[in-house]
Amino acid sequence: MPRPNLIFILADDIGYADLGCCGARDAQNRPADVSPRLDRMAAEGLRFTRGYANSAVCSPTRFALITGRWQYRLRGAAEEPLASAHGDKVLGLPPAHPTLPSLLRDAGYATALVGKWHLGYPPHFGPRMSGYESFYGFHAGGADYFAHCDPRGRPDFWENETAIEEDGYLTDLLSRRAVRFIEQQSADRPFLLSLHYSAPHWPWLTRDDRAESQRIGGFGKHTDGGSLETYQRMIHHMDEGIGWVLDALERQGLADDTLVVFTSDNGGERFSNNWPFVGQKMDLLEGGIRVPLVARWPARIAPGGVTDTPNLTMDWTASFLDAAGVAADPDHPLDGRSLLPLFDDPQWNPARDLCWRMKHREQRALVRGRWKYLQVEGIEYLFDVVADPRERANLRDREPGRLAELRSAWQAWDAGLPPVPPEAKVSLVFSRQDLPQASY
The missing domain is CATH 3.30.1120.10 (Arylsulfatase, C-terminal domain)
Structure with a gap:
């Protein structure tokens, strides 16, 4: 079997039941047709009922995903979430640390990140310093969907190390760039595509909400806006883009030999549906860490499978390396575990904590x-x-x-892990004063 292409699609702040295949409901509590392409992907592959994020907040999960190791091994992941300033030399992913993209790149894979980085700012940190051959996206924890700026209103849209200006809805721009990357690949070189959306992270804006973006000044916490309908349309826009990516694989004749995984960096927040769980982003209750998870690989995964085996985000690092036949760096052994045995037996469930x-x-x-x-x-x-x-x-x-x-x-x-430094900060990226608090 040829080495598979690998696509990891990461949503931002999506709740466990925000997809149709996981029970999405509309405002009238009817089944919501919000994610037809992801629902189809689940039907064509394997759905995980106990997929857990490595953290209840975004950047620590991303540290775990890119390294395949407990995020707590790195100083930057102690920030919840990472709120490093431009020029910070400490809070970020050290370029010398082996990563999923660097290991695959060194083994002959083409590597690209399209979307959110959030693992430290240049000039000391960045995607192309950590294994990605190309980058198209933003560095901060979130971005306005039209102004393409960070939470402080600074422009934050990049192609490699060059700041760019492009008109358009951010979710669509990322989806189209992912399609272009697929179309540009040569048949004799496998690829890793990390497609890390900002959706459905606030500000809550659909394709039709350019005026609302202007009202809130290009970003802000947007606590006076949004609705369930807006939120679900944001997911639908992302779902459409994922459909464009899957269609591009079909057109290029790559679908059978491509492992595609979709999940979220943590549980949902304000408008999310985390049913049946309580808690949300920032909580270690199930609603904060159990996330939707779907994998499709027609050459290896039988359609229509469901597994209840508990797993963590960093297991996909081990799984991708395993699928590609690439060993981990011996000085940085993986903490994640390959999930490839589940592709053959969804009941495989080894004991672990x-x-x-x-x-x-x-x-x-x-x-x-x-x-x-x-x-x-x-x-x-x-x-x-x-x-x-x-x-x-x-x-x-x-x-x-x-x-x-x-x-x-x-x-x-x-x-067995470094302690949390006393100076580590908890920087809530949204106000919870007007949100129902989880009762413990």
């Missing part, structure tokens, strides 16, 4: 099978997330032995 820690509200969590240990602001919880996915029944007093076992496992895991 998935772990998290966050400075925000001093949260910690560990998932082992159906059991979840959670601590928030010093209060401990034990949930059976299979029987109780809404995390309402705290079983800590009924299962004290299991509570102690999982607490000890989390502590042992935590002891």
